[in-house]
Amino acid sequence: MRVNGAEVNLDRPFTLSEYLKAAGYDCLRVAAELNGAIVPRAKYDVVALDDGDSLEIVGFVGGG
Amino acid sequence: MKVTVNGVWKETSAGTAFMLRAETFPDREVLVLNGFQISEDAVLHDGDHVYIGKKGVFPERDELHALMSARHTPGVHxxxxxxxxxxxxxxxxxxxxxxxxxxxxxxxxxxxxxxxxxxxxxxxxxxxxxxxxxxxxxxxxxxxxxxxxxxxxxxxxxxxxxxxxxxxxxxxxxxxxxxxxxxxxxxxxxxxxxxxxxxxxxxxxxxxxxxxxxxxxxxxxxxxxxxxxxxxxxxxxxxxxxxxxxxxxxxxxxxxxxxxxxxxxxx
Missing domain, CATH: 3.40.50.720 (NAD(P)-binding Rossmann-like Domain)
Incomplete structure (x- = not known):
């Protein structure tokens, strides 16, 4: 699959929240778009990532 | 030639911005031509937007619109x-x-x-x-x-x-x-x-x-x-x-x- 434009190989099935944690993101500090559609936060635990998916993750850091 | 002066279209024979000011608001100091405040005279062209303002005076609503329209890049306001x-x-x-x-x-x-x-x-x-x-x-x-x-x-x-x-x-x-x-x-x-x-x-x-x-x-x-x-x-x-x-x-x-x-x- 592609994550933020880069190719990524997943060695096992991941839900979105599992992938975000494994990649070092805090689920409460991101917005995620899967194949062009925003993923509602309530679905992070159930959306499964698959071959050919395109995932965009925007992480936010504090300060404003 | 037609230009806007403070937001209003006007037919003028004035060839330059200074001539237009003399024709319309001779007591005003501020001249903005197509988004740029000028201090030296400039040739006018058909369709130009000109704002002529008085220093130290806050304009009425319509004139402020004209000012903003003239001061920003054309089309922005x-x-x-x-x-x-x-x-x-x-x-x-x-x-x-x-x-x-x-x-x-x-x-x-x-x-x-x-x-x-x-x-x-x-x-x-x-x-x-x-x-x-x-x-x-x-x-x-x-x-x-x-x-x-x-x-x-x-x-x-x-x-x-x-x-x-x-x-x-x-x-x-x-x-x-x-x-x-x-x-x-x-x-x-x-x-x-x-x-x-x-x-x-x-x-x-x-x-x-x-x-x-x-x-x-x-x-x-x-x-x-x-x-x-x-x-x-x-x-x-x-x-x-x-x-x-x-x-x-x-x-x-x-x-x-x-x-x-x-x-x-x-x-």
Whole structure:
């Protein structure tokens, strides 16, 4: 699959929240778009990532 | 030849800006030709926009429109004066973004913050000593009125939540996320992307410290999400928020709003 434009190989099935944690993101500090559609936060635990998916993750850091 | 003088089309035989002034408002000092204030005379062309103003006098509503129209790049005022822009959070980013949008003459501003101004805000936020203890929403609305009294301001002096964000900002053309906390930033972005598909969002992320100014940039992420900042400089123990980089990022965000309103593509 592609994550933020880069190719990524997943060695096992991941839900979105599992992938975000494994990649070092805090689920409460991101917005995620899967194949062009925003993923509602309530679905992070159930959306499964698959071959050919395109995932965009925007992480936010504090300060404003 | 036809030109506009203070917003009104006029047939003139004046060949230059100075001749036009002598013909219309000979006692006025300020001359703006197609967005640029001139001190030397310039040849006029058909379709030019000219503003002729009096120093030290605040204009009436119609004349202020003409002034803004003449002072900005041609086409900008007509577009922004009909726009509605939301700013969520009125701290370092938000208070400065609102001031810029007010100077641009954005016709309607929807602003929201639940907090009051405290002394630690003054190192970067667009407030003054006399505002200490005042609601940020109220002080910011006042600031808009002092810049351009003809802008309509919708003020929400409440905490923004997933339950009220869409009703506050759903009618906007563009919304700026200008919160401090990263979880709040993610909250409003997710809420508005889910509930208001198609709404353009401009966010700030990574503007603390005194790192390189040029690391702060504007990038399009996802369909309608534009992120300004360096992406990594978080405010934390040991890294404060200071006026220059906060101001740079606020400028990026306000210009992203302007570019979106003007129909420019941001990559």
């Amino acid at each position: 007509a577009r922004v004066s009909g726009a509605t822009v939301g700013v969520a959070g009125l701290g370092g980013l938000g208070s400065n973004i609102v001031a810029m949008l007010a100077r641009l003459g954005v016709g309607r501003l929807v602003i929201a913050d639940f907090d009051v101004i405290e002394p630690t805000n003054l190192n970067r936020q667009n407030y003054y000593v006399e505002h200490i203890g005042m609601s940020k929403a109220k002080a910011t609305a006042d600031a808009v009125g002092r810049i351009n009294p003809f802008i309509e301001v919708v003020t929400h002096d409440v905490r923004i939540t997933p339950d009220n964000a869409a009703s506050m900002f759903g009618g906007c053309d563009v919304v700026c996320e200008a919160f401090d906390s990263p979880t709040e930033k993610a909250m409003i972005v997710n809420t508005l992307m889910e509930k208001c598909p198609g709404l353009a969002l401009v966010c700030g992320s990574g503007l603390a410290g005194f790192g390189d100014s040029n690391d702060i940039h504007t990038v399009k992420r996802m369909g309608n999400l534009y992120v300004c900042g360096d992406g990594f400089s978080a405010a934390r123990i040991g890294t404060g928020l200071m006026s220059p980089r906060v101001g740079i990022c606020a400028g990026h965000m306000a210009n992203a709003v302007l570019r979106l309103l003007m129909g420019e593509e941001i990559r």
